[in-house]
Amino acid sequence: MSEPIKIRATIKGSEGEVRVLMPHPMESGLRRDPSGQVLPAQYITSVILSLNGRPVVEGALGTAVSSNPLFAFQLLGVKAGDKVSVAWLDSKGQKGNAETSFSAA
Amino acid sequence: MQRRDFLQAFGSATVLAPLVVTGLLSPGPALAVSFNRAAFDARTAADALRLIGAAGAEASRDILLKAPEVAENGAAVPIEVVSSIPGTTRLSVLIDKNPLPLALQFNFAPEAAARFQAKLRMAESSRLRVVATAGGKHYTVFREVKVTVGGCGD
Numbered sequence: 001m002s003e004p005i006k007i008r009a010t011i012k013g014s015e016g017e018v019r020v021l022m023p024h025p026m027e028s029g030l031r032r033d034p035s036g037q038v039l040p041a042q043y044i045t046s047v048i049l050s051l052n053g054r055p056v057v058e059g060a061l062g063t064a065v066s067s068n069p070l071f072a073f074q075l076l077g078v079k080a081g082d083k084v085s086v087a088w089l090d091s092k093g094q095k096g097n098a099e100t101s102f103s104a105a
Numbered sequence: 106m107q108r109r110d111f112l113q114a115f116g117s118a119t120v121l122a123p124l125v126v127t128g129l130l131s132p133g134p135a136l137a138v139s140f141n142r143a144a145f146d147a148r149t150a151a152d153a154l155r156l157i158g159a160a161g162a163e164a165s166r167d168i169l170l171k172a173p174e175v176a177e178n179g180a181a182v183p184i185e186v187v188s189s190i191p192g193t194t195r196l197s198v199l200i201d202k203n204p205l206p207l208a209l210q211f212n213f214a215p216e217a218a219a220r221f222q223a224k225l226r227m228a229e230s231s232r233l234r235v236v237a238t239a240g241g242k243h244y245t246v247f248r249e250v251k252v253t254v255g256g257c258g259d
Binding site: 015028030045049051054055056057058059060061062063064065066067069070071072073074075076077 | 140142145180181182200203204205206207208209210211212213214215216217218220221222223224225226227256
């Protein structure tokens with residue numbers, strides 16, 4: 001979680017592809033440490049992708065999303081310079097966010 | 106018990122509130138439909154489907170679910186979902202044999218194509234199910250995925 005989010009926004013034709021990698025352990029609460037103690041659950045529950053400040057994809061996640069979640073989305077009618085941002089919230093109230101701009105491929 | 110506490114603390118209506126309050130995000134009318142967080146706590150796919158209101162989803166050929174036939178590593182199974190059903194506003198993914206089958210749900214505004222790629226954990230070989238919601242109706246497609254090494258308890 002201390003590592004920064006990686007977000008890349010590329011224009012392909014009239015569509016924009018956004019790829020996001022959010023460093024997070026996505027601890028499911030089902031794993032045990034070597035001494036047998038259950039590792040407490042802590043995972044991202046909400047993700048919001050916004051285009052120029054307006055939410056366009058809103059996600060609810062469970063424990064079945066892999067650690068360091070990687071998502072790709074496609075936005076329509078975007079142009080170079082449009083801003084895209086991502087924000088997440090986890091089950092312990094921690095959050096993260098990042099922003100980038102669309103650039104031509 | 107921890108999970109129960111978490112669910113009470115993050116009910117569907119409040120789950121996004123902290124992000125909104127901090128000014129990181131402004132709520133948009135396009136995405137006003139909230140999620141039923143209780144569905145993520147369901148232990149069977151049937152219960153999860155019922156809780157997301159999709160128990161009677163009809164089979165559709167207009168949803169593409171791309172997933173490996175055999176996944177060597179259950180900790181990160183890549184999937185791609187594309188709905189060609191006009192007006193798709195939500196895609197949900199379930200993994201029948203996971204301890205908690207509902208994996209994720211995405212809501213899409215008109216500016217977003219109803220498609221995404223993700224990596225999921227699979228505890229064992231299982232049916233993978235996608236539900237697309239469009240115009241208040243639910244459509245579904247599924248695939249069987251064989252998992253060589255489970256990815257939930259390791």
